[in-house]
Amino acid sequence: MLLSMQGISKAFAGVAALKSAALEVEPAEVMALVGQNGAGKSTLIKILTGVYRRDEGSVAFDGKAVDFTMPAEAQAAGIATIYQEINLAPQRSVAENIYLSREPKRFGLIDQTAMRRGAEAVLKTFNLDIDVEWPVAHFDAATRQMVAIARAVTQNARLIIMDEPTSSLDEREVAVLFETIRTLKRSGVAVIFIGHRLDELYAICDRVTIMRDGQTVAKSPMTEMPKMALVRHMLGKELAAFQAMAPDEDVPDRPLRLAVENAGAGVRVRDVSLDVREGEISGLAGLLGSGRTETARLIFGADAMQRGTIRMEGRERTYHEPADAMADGIGLVSEDRKIDGIVPDMSIRENMTLALLPKLKKAGIVDRIRQDEIVTRYIRALGVKCASPDQPIKELSGGNQQKVLLARWLATDPRVLIIDEPTRGIDIGAKSEILKLLRSLADAGLSVLMISSELEELLAVADRVTVLSDGTSVATLPRKDLSEAALLSAMAHQAGPSGDLA
Amino acid sequence: MTTIETPAPQQSGTLSSGSRLFRLASRYGTFVAFLALIAFNIAVTPHFLSWQTLNVNLTQVATIVIVATGMTLVIATGGIDLSVGSLMAISGALAPMIFMGQLWPVENMAFAVTLAFLFPVVVAGLFGLFNGLLVTRFSIQPIIATLVLFIAGRGIAQVMTNGNLQVFKNEGFQFIAMGRIAGVPAQVVLMIMIVALAAAMIRYTVIGRQLIAVGGNEKAARLTGIPVKRVKMLVYMISGALAGVAGLVVVARNSASDANLVGLGMELDAIAAVAVGGTLLTGGRANIIGTVLGAFVIQLVRYTLLANGVPDAAALIVKAGLIVLAVFIQQRADRR
Amino acid sequence: MHTLLRPFAIKSSVDLARLGVILALLGLILFGALRYDNFVSSYNILSFLRYNSMFALIALGMAFVIITGGIDLSVGGTAAMASVVAALFSPSHWAAGLLAGMAAGLAVGALNAFIITKMRIQPFIATLATMLAAYGTGLLLADNQSVSVSYDTGFTIIGQDDFLGFPIPAWIALAAYILGWLVLEKLPIGRHILAIGDGEATAGLMGLKVERTLAAVYIASGTLAGLAGVMLASQFGAGQPTEGVGWELFAIASVVVGGTLLTGGSGSVGATLAGALLLAMVFNILNFENGLGWISLSAYWQSVIRGAFLLVVVVLQAKLMTRHRST
Amino acid sequence: EVPKLTQKDTYKVGFAQTESNNPWRIAQTNSMKAEAEKLGFQLVYTDAAGSAAKQVADVNAMIAQGVDVIFLAPREEKPLIPAVMAAKKAGIPVILLDRSVDPSLAKAGEDYLTFIGSNFVEEGKRVAEWLAKNANGKSKIIELEGTTGSSPANDRKKGFDEAIQAAGGFEIVASQTGDFARDKGRQVAEALLQAHPDADIIYAHNDEMAMGAIAALEAAGKVPGKDVLVLSIDGGKEAVQAVVDGKIAAVVECNPRFGPKAFETMLRYAKGEAIDPILVNEDKFYDASNAAAELANAY
Ligand SMILES: Nc1ncnc2c1ncn2[C@@H]1O[C@H](COP(=O)(O)OP(=O)(O)OP(=O)(O)O)[C@@H](O)[C@H]1O
Ligand SMILES: Nc1ncnc2c1ncn2[C@@H]1O[C@H](COP(=O)(O)OP(=O)(O)OP(=O)(O)O)[C@@H](O)[C@H]1O
Numbered sequence A: 001m002l003l004s005m006q007g008i009s010k011a012f013a014g015v016a017a018l019k020s021a022a023l024e025v026e027p028a029e030v031m032a033l034v035g036q037n038g039a040g041k042s043t044l045i046k047i048l049t050g051v052y053r054r055d056e057g058s059v060a061f062d063g064k065a066v067d068f069t070m071p072a073e074a075q076a077a078g079i080a081t082i083y084q085e086i087n088l089a090p091q092r093s094v095a096e097n098i099y100l101s102r103e104p105k106r107f108g109l110i111d112q113t114a115m116r117r118g119a120e121a122v123l124k125t126f127n128l129d130i131d132v133e134w135p136v137a138h139f140d141a142a143t144r145q146m147v148a149i150a151r152a153v154t155q156n157a158r159l160i161i162m163d164e165p166t167s168s169l170d171e172r173e174v175a176v177l178f179e180t181i182r183t184l185k186r187s188g189v190a191v192i193f194i195g196h197r198l199d200e201l202y203a204i205c206d207r208v209t210i211m212r213d214g215q216t217v218a219k220s221p222m223t224e225m226p227k228m229a230l231v232r233h234m235l236g237k238e239l240a241a242f243q244a245m246a247p248d249e250d251v252p253d254r255p256l257r258l259a260v261e262n263a264g265a266g267v268r269v270r271d272v273s274l275d276v277r278e279g280e281i282s283g284l285a286g287l288l289g290s291g292r293t294e295t296a297r298l299i300f301g302a303d304a305m306q307r308g309t310i311r312m313e314g315r316e317r318t319y320h321e322p323a324d325a326m327a328d329g330i331g332l333v334s335e336d337r338k339i340d341g342i343v344p345d346m347s348i349r350e351n352m353t354l355a356l357l358p359k360l361k362k363a364g365i366v367d368r369i370r371q372d373e374i375v376t377r378y379i380r381a382l383g384v385k386c387a388s389p390d391q392p393i394k395e396l397s398g399g400n401q402q403k404v405l406l407a408r409w410l411a412t413d414p415r416v417l418i419i420d421e422p423t424r425g426i427d428i429g430a431k432s433e434i435l436k437l438l439r440s441l442a443d444a445g446l447s448v449l450m451i452s453s454e455l456e457e458l459l460a461v462a463d464r465v466t467v468l469s470d471g472t473s474v475a476t477l478p479r480k481d482l483s484e485a486a487l488l489s490a491m492a493h494q495a496g497p498s499g500d501l502a
Numbered sequence B: 001m002t003t004i005e006t007p008a009p010q011q012s013g014t015l016s017s018g019s020r021l022f023r024l025a026s027r028y029g030t031f032v033a034f035l036a037l038i039a040f041n042i043a044v045t046p047h048f049l050s051w052q053t054l055n056v057n058l059t060q061v062a063t064i065v066i067v068a069t070g071m072t073l074v075i076a077t078g079g080i081d082l083s084v085g086s087l088m089a090i091s092g093a094l095a096p097m098i099f100m101g102q103l104w105p106v107e108n109m110a111f112a113v114t115l116a117f118l119f120p121v122v123v124a125g126l127f128g129l130f131n132g133l134l135v136t137r138f139s140i141q142p143i144i145a146t147l148v149l150f151i152a153g154r155g156i157a158q159v160m161t162n163g164n165l166q167v168f169k170n171e172g173f174q175f176i177a178m179g180r181i182a183g184v185p186a187q188v189v190l191m192i193m194i195v196a197l198a199a200a201m202i203r204y205t206v207i208g209r210q211l212i213a214v215g216g217n218e219k220a221a222r223l224t225g226i227p228v229k230r231v232k233m234l235v236y237m238i239s240g241a242l243a244g245v246a247g248l249v250v251v252a253r254n255s256a257s258d259a260n261l262v263g264l265g266m267e268l269d270a271i272a273a274v275a276v277g278g279t280l281l282t283g284g285r286a287n288i289i290g291t292v293l294g295a296f297v298i299q300l301v302r303y304t305l306l307a308n309g310v311p312d313a314a315a316l317i318v319k320a321g322l323i324v325l326a327v328f329i330q331q332r333a334d335r336r
Numbered sequence C: 001m002h003t004l005l006r007p008f009a010i011k012s013s014v015d016l017a018r019l020g021v022i023l024a025l026l027g028l029i030l031f032g033a034l035r036y037d038n039f040v041s042s043y044n045i046l047s048f049l050r051y052n053s054m055f056a057l058i059a060l061g062m063a064f065v066i067i068t069g070g071i072d073l074s075v076g077g078t079a080a081m082a083s084v085v086a087a088l089f090s091p092s093h094w095a096a097g098l099l100a101g102m103a104a105g106l107a108v109g110a111l112n113a114f115i116i117t118k119m120r121i122q123p124f125i126a127t128l129a130t131m132l133a134a135y136g137t138g139l140l141l142a143d144n145q146s147v148s149v150s151y152d153t154g155f156t157i158i159g160q161d162d163f164l165g166f167p168i169p170a171w172i173a174l175a176a177y178i179l180g181w182l183v184l185e186k187l188p189i190g191r192h193i194l195a196i197g198d199g200e201a202t203a204g205l206m207g208l209k210v211e212r213t214l215a216a217v218y219i220a221s222g223t224l225a226g227l228a229g230v231m232l233a234s235q236f237g238a239g240q241p242t243e244g245v246g247w248e249l250f251a252i253a254s255v256v257v258g259g260t261l262l263t264g265g266s267g268s269v270g271a272t273l274a275g276a277l278l279l280a281m282v283f284n285i286l287n288f289e290n291g292l293g294w295i296s297l298s299a300y301w302q303s304v305i306r307g308a309f310l311l312v313v314v315v316l317q318a319k320l321m322t323r324h325r326s327t
Numbered sequence D: 001e002v003p004k005l006t007q008k009d010t011y012k013v014g015f016a017q018t019e020s021n022n023p024w025r026i027a028q029t030n031s032m033k034a035e036a037e038k039l040g041f042q043l044v045y046t047d048a049a050g051s052a053a054k055q056v057a058d059v060n061a062m063i064a065q066g067v068d069v070i071f072l073a074p075r076e077e078k079p080l081i082p083a084v085m086a087a088k089k090a091g092i093p094v095i096l097l098d099r100s101v102d103p104s105l106a107k108a109g110e111d112y113l114t115f116i117g118s119n120f121v122e123e124g125k126r127v128a129e130w131l132a133k134n135a136n137g138k139s140k141i142i143e144l145e146g147t148t149g150s151s152p153a154n155d156r157k158k159g160f161d162e163a164i165q166a167a168g169g170f171e172i173v174a175s176q177t178g179d180f181a182r183d184k185g186r187q188v189a190e191a192l193l194q195a196h197p198d199a200d201i202i203y204a205h206n207d208e209m210a211m212g213a214i215a216a217l218e219a220a221g222k223v224p225g226k227d228v229l230v231l232s233i234d235g236g237k238e239a240v241q242a243v244v245d246g247k248i249a250a251v252v253e254c255n256p257r258f259g260p261k262a263f264e265t266m267l268r269y270a271k272g273e274a275i276d277p278i279l280v281n282e283d284k285f286y287d288a289s290n291a292a293a294e295l296a297n298a299y
């Protein structure tokens, strides 16, 4: 056995995150680690790699008892880790990030050429052709994720841990990643794969370990664990159905709420036109780097729009600041919760009501009673797993943070909600809850502009999908024309020169 | 398929009463340090237990607290304000010039004194606004942005007075430092009012919560519609204005304004008070009461060393050790 | 991009700011040369370099500290204390003075490292405290007075003599800067320092030995401050426990004018040198301006002008950076 | 030998001031400036902002600019030696004002022309001697020192402490720095009076701290001049007025008006006259007996 973690317990400030959890991995196998948001997956991993110290339990790696006190030791022992929140040094170059802490050297000095060549070579195997000397911050989330994966893969580790590696990847890249994992497996490397997309787990994993509430509740070969059983173990109950929720027919005569015409700024958004109507979910699809996030930021006034017009409920508007867009009833749940979303040291309560604060005041003073009422309501409605509303949001698991951010915007009662990758990092139970919630809000009159890389999600809830390619809106598919094939072909057909699908 | 039997869920969140006591004690780390200092003084320092001691320490700490309150707000947004000492000098130089008729003739003394209270504070506030502008409009890092006025501000005060000492006697104006309200020194009353207002602002008002959010994650704050720039300009302005108030107190207390020395080194005392009080310099938190306690600790350390005849050189070392110790205790408390 | 051009590529707004400081330095030199007699005389250049080498050394250490996202306020106090220690040891041997002074600096650096990495106190507060402690120790050791160095053991050569026509302090500073450049740009630890400045937690997760690296940086900064203290003692013939006030701010300003962000994660050794020289040049120019006799600048106007100059430099730099960012 | 000074109509003279953060220094600078203006000389003025090292750099900049004479108010005895030597090497005569340099390293009449000024040790001593005669049974002293490490603070302490020891019957109950500043002086006096309520003499190293001490006394409900004797050094107008008012018991003058004497000495040297190595300022002593009469002459 390569890795054996037994009886692991860990409490944060007296609240148990792990209660005697266990994890075992054989050499050359891909072990799926699944569980609801907050089940303790990331914590278990961080205990293994020495980020946190365990309260109880034992860890054996490669037959020897180990107790890493910092990630450097785990790395030296042959464990490479891609953490859930992508951990790269943003201002350092791609090449440096891949080789950080084990730089190639010549005469004691860093061998820049070897480093660049090496980085280019690995990234080529991931079909990524980028200038490796640019800072990582220059690239989008997906590219960064790939760089993090490349870094882990090139460490010659015996065990690679991937905590939700695919959450910001599109299908092409997922395919590339899986090919890489298979290659690793063939060379005897074991992989721990944490993820919420069940199809992916079944596609790549050999065995599965299921966690619930800080405990290991089941483990079995993947093939012996039917989907329904897996979900039941995970949730501790049956899953509510997750099917098409959008009405089958178009309702063309709904009034237009938000109309964007020929919007553009810089090179990332060239020419985007899209409509969001009253009471509908309008999807925004596109390959990685097609400019969806940038478009959302333009509409919301977070970046300056250089060309084009925005019409909100018929009136032409210019938004210089997010506050302007908010005043018109627009909200944006941003894609990167760590950078653009949470205020880490503030409590859940405060984070949830941040956007709402100006409306919560009486003579400049926050109305605590209403605040509490709203917070309690949304914690219950979205099932946020937390010790109390006063807990700092940074202590929540990734998925639960996402729920708080969603609540932040729902609480403002917006007329248009732009939502960028709403279910990233959210467990399957909560995912269908969130989609259902969005759908019912739309049915009640809210207009949603939903950016998603998961086509099935768009297919399930969107009334209409606009497809972006290389910063340009290339197609708008009405409900009746929506299908995975249609979306893919629209995305691929118009893919720019850098696109591989042609 | 193997399924592990789920053990009965354990009760979590229970703590032994001993560790709970420790948590309680260390949660108020600064307060404990403060009490320890008082106990030490009662035992060692001659004539410590008297009203006059309290009076001396309260009046001396007032200016630090006033400045440190503004500093806490600035630090909460992730900034820092090095210019406070220089702004004290500017406001301290301006006030006597007004009621001594050097700027414009004094026709009505009551009016001139009122103006001498308001005008310098407004000017200091405007200089603070200037800091804020540098930080927001030009995205200059706070240390450097406020370093500009740290260097130039005292020069401005010196140029205004030609470096000369301004000696004056003006009962109306000096009430702010010499007067008593219900037996309590006026500057102490002023200090309490400012602290109470600031604490209430942080805790209860929208703008207070917003400035914490700005310090905690500026990008996220902007995306929730918080007017980040305006919030920042406001805190720098408040910090400047409060430094202006402190400058008035100092010159009023001394019956003299010396542009060269008023507020010299105040920025470090204020920052130390904030840090000892448990507000992280990285922003995203503000603990006004902690700052007050921090300032009290620093004042008491100073008093203790003076009263016990510790020579200056050794006093510096002791002060250094105590600052580190106090912050250490406070941080351990926070982490628990 | 053509491979030859690669190193010159402006990949970040910070690169542009660095270019700006070098241009500003050249501009100021040109201004001085055209306006004042004897400004470019060898006497002025050499005494300028001799005097400012101390500050350049401190700025170098500060640059590394700031790149990690920290700050070191103790450098001035450390230099003062080290000058006293060096002076006290100088009678036995010149090398004893040199090493003792550097060791004193190293000790303060190590104390900083301990307080910051082990006690986990923020650098600003930790080094504020050690600044006080260093001054106190220096005053105690010196008995509140300047301590004469020995003129017999050759200790004063370090600060007062020339080598190949250049002041020895300038050689020392130059050597330190070349070493610093090598460390930052060419050695793994330099990259680690940058990565730590980018995000300490992240760097830890990427397997860097954060504490050890941080400790090395603070120790280096302390040692460089110690070396500056040795120069102070040697150049002026005395250990001076009350010198060094405000040196830390000068060093911080130099680093920032050199385009290094206080938020850490980026920085350049060369531009720091340019920044230090630029700010020092302002003093030199003000002295010459006084000599012209057009305006007899009072000391007060001098500080207003220095502040205004700093303002102009940082505002221009900020403009450069935002312009670059938006394109 | 000291470099020669040729006789000219006008000169370019350098004045390297140490700092300008107190009234005394400002008076000194103004006096120098006024005299240079009167004579029509070009004055190159620098301010070292309290740093001996910067002062050396300032002197070097003066040398580079080719001044004829350098007036140097050395911040410290030892660190300014390189400046004196550099000027000598460059052929520029140096006149030291108000503080001297280490006599074992540089000599008057050899390395520099002369030293004009007062003797800080002597000042402290004069205060102590006055006290010995006029204390009227008061004996417990609080001493407010100048800035730690500065030579006037060290010397005024030394002169006073030694003489008061010699006089016998006195006790210095506390001695702490007030940084030569009024505010700090007041705060320190407040704390010390609190810890030592029996103190009945306050000796301050300069007027500013003495004024602060008076404020502290009044705040503590004591009467300066009656309950507690306040003594000071510097003798500026405000302090002499306080002597007249009975708040300060006695003050030793330390006159900052160096201009006339400094330039006169320089011109005499240019004419070829021999100059004494030390030109001591005649400093007055004010107490109740003469303060009212001398008030008009105080600086
Ligand atoms: N640093 C911390 N301080 C306090 N509580 C924490 C901390 N880190 C994690 N927790 C808590 O531990 C529990 C497990 O969190 P963890 O991040 O391991 O969940 P996860 O299974 O990775 O969830 P997700 O799928 O959302 O990423 C959560 O309840 C979380 O709030
Ligand atoms: N593989 C890549 N190589 C170079 N640049 C890239 C790459 N991927 C993205 N980018 C940059 O990102 C820009 C658009 O990013 P944006 O985040 O708007 O896209 P997105 O469609 O929202 O993608 P995501 O799925 O990551 O959210 C592109 O114009 C490009 O400059």
Ligand SMILES: [Mg+2]
Pocket: A041, A042, A043, A084, A163, A397, A398
């Ligand atoms: Mg997780």
Ligand SMILES: [Mg+2]
Pocket: A292, A293, A294, A335, A420
């Ligand atoms: Mg995106």
